[in-house]
Amino acid sequence: NAGVTQTPKFQVLKTGQSMTLQCAQDMNHEYMSWYRQDPGMGLRLIHYSVGAGITDQGEVPNGYNVSRSTTEDFPLRLLSAAPSQTSVYFCASTQFLASETQYFGPGTRLLVL
Amino acid sequence: AQTVTQSQPEMSVQEAETVTLSCTYDTSENNYYLFWYKQPPSRQMILVIRQEAYKQQNATENRFSVNFQKAAKSFSLKISDSQLGDTAMYFCAFMSPNSGGSNYKLTFGKGTLLTVNP
Numbered sequence: 001n002a003g004v005t006q007t008p009k010f011q012v013l014k015t016g017q018s019m020t021l022q023c024a025q026d027m028n029h030e031y032m033s034w035y036r037q038d039p040g041m042g043l044r045l046i047h048y049s050v051g052a053g054i055t056d057q058g059e060v061p062n063g064y065n066v067s068r069s070t071t072e073d074f075p076l077r078l079l080s081a082a083p084s085q086t087s088v089y090f091c092a093s094t095q096f097l098a099s100e101t102q103y104f105g106p107g108t109r110l111l112v113l
Numbered sequence: 114a115q116t117v118t119q120s121q122p123e124m125s126v127q128e129a130e131t132v133t134l135s136c137t138y139d140t141s142e143n144n145y146y147l148f149w150y151k152q153p154p155s156r157q158m159i160l161v162i163r164q165e166a167y168k169q170q171n172a173t174e175n176r177f178s179v180n181f182q183k184a185a186k187s188f189s190l191k192i193s194d195s196q197l198g199d200t201a202m203y204f205c206a207f208m209s210p211n212s213g214g215s216n217y218k219l220t221f222g223k224g225t226l227l228t229v230n231p
Contacts, residue, residue, distance in 0.1 A: 042117075043219070094217060100208065
């Protein structure tokens, strides 16, 4: 049982490049989400999903796309990276009506030049 | 909208002593959960303790305990017998499963950096 995994751990992009941050969980959790962490800002919700095929926006969704084709995977796509997207990205998952506790992946550190 | 405030950006404590981290929140919801997460230098977010708002009894996990004051909307974390490995950023977080479309959104405070000195 690996929990929540994220790849890559660290990535450097140039402005305008695209990339996909991968997130997978093996706990059969229905709810998955993406947060970004910036200095002095805490963590902020980007997008979330309540199950396969269902996604919705969080509080800072601009510049990011998501999809959820399976219960296990929830990738985050940056279509045209900007320096303002330099941040640490966390994926999290939880099971509804269970512990109500969200389990986080190890994070992906992204630097956009 | 819910807000979470951690008024202590940094704190320090001597090894083996006790320290309390403060957290206040604002909500109009009655059913909610509160969490403390620890983030060591590895950046991994680790759950320390959780509290259900409907429970009056304060949660405890080994050396970690909370003082949950629902009327005052306060949720402080007490760390007893502090250890060097407790050095980390600590985040207070709020979740209300009933609040609108983003049912399980966590709202985080800005964090308190705790340093345990030998």
